[in-house]
Amino acid sequence: xxxxxxxxxxxxxxxxxxxxxxxxxxxxxxxxxxxxxxxxxxxxxxxxxxxxxxxxxxxxxxxxxxxxxxxxxxxxxxxxxxxxxxxxxxxxxxxxxxxxxxxxxxxxxxxxxxxxxxxxxxxxxxxxxxxxxxxxxxxxxxxxxxxxxxxxxxxxxxxxxxxxxxxxxxxxxxxxxxxxxxxxxxxxxxxxxxxxxxxxxxxxxxxxxxxxxxxxxxxxxxxxxxxxxxxx
Numbered sequence: 001x002x003x004x005x006x007x008x009x010x011x012x013x014x015x016x017x018x019x020x021x022x023x024x025x026x027x028x029x030x031x032x033x034x035x036x037x038x039x040x041x042x043x044x045x046x047x048x049x050x051x052x053x054x055x056x057x058x059x060x061x062x063x064x065x066x067x068x069x070x071x072x073x074x075x076x077x078x079x080x081x082x083x084x085x086x087x088x089x090x091x092x093x094x095x096x097x098x099x100x101x102x103x104x105x106x107x108x109x110x111x112x113x114x115x116x117x118x119x120x121x122x123x124x125x126x127x128x129x130x131x132x133x134x135x136x137x138x139x140x141x142x143x144x145x146x147x148x149x150x151x152x153x154x155x156x157x158x159x160x161x162x163x164x165x166x167x168x169x170x171x172x173x174x175x176x177x178x179x180x181x182x183x184x185x186x187x188x189x190x191x192x193x194x195x196x197x198x199x200x201x202x203x204x205x206x207x208x209x210x211x212x213x214x215x216x217x218x219x220x221x222x223x224x225x226x227x228x229x230x231x232x
Contacts, residue, residue: 012042013042013101014095022099036203039207041098041202044201046223060079070154071159073161073162083181089113098198099195103106158230204227
């Protein structure tokens with residue numbers, strides 16, 4: 001753990017030095033016009049934690065597809081029962097909300113084993129762009145689940161609970177590789193959906209704890225909304 005980072009960053013990010021390395025990859029890849037710093041990512045992770053606590057209905061649920069008809073999927077539809085298996089599969093990283101400290105394998109496990117509603121998996125596909133060959137591996141592993149050649153295909157299908165997930169992931173990954181993945185403007189600007197929007201949200205926040213404290217005292221900053229004038 002690096003002691004050069006603010007205390008809250010060390011507590012919230014756990015591995016702030018690894019997050020800094022992830023931000024360096026973002027900068028080298030030219031993925032964002034403005035790359036946030038570690039403190040701004042800390043504020044972004046606090047926003048994610050707020051989402052888990054107060055908007056949990058937007059995580060691990062599905063608005064468009066039914067639960068698979070298997071007994072396992074029906075049991076795992078209860079998110080409290082699903083969580084231990086997600087942790088066991090390393091399909092969620094509770095100590096790395098942003099994904100910037102995660103390895104490609106951990107991101108792949110997350111995509112293949114944890115349900116993402118709608119286009120929410122775009123965030124992780126954009127993260128995989130930072131690692132050469134990772135998108136292609138995601139495509140191949142998703143295809144093996146879809147065609148049943150992965151010996152764990154039925155388990156992973158049940159773990160994501162809802163019908164059609166891996167088919168949608170495979171299609172989106174193929175389009176991402178081909179450069180033809182299109183999403184509407186609202187989704188593209190939503191930090192819950194795309195990594196690019198998350199980086200933009202973070203980059204618009206106060207750059208230091210001192211600036212954040214001043215904005216908070218002045219009523220210009222909230223954990224869930226961020227710096228008000230940044231998006232006015």
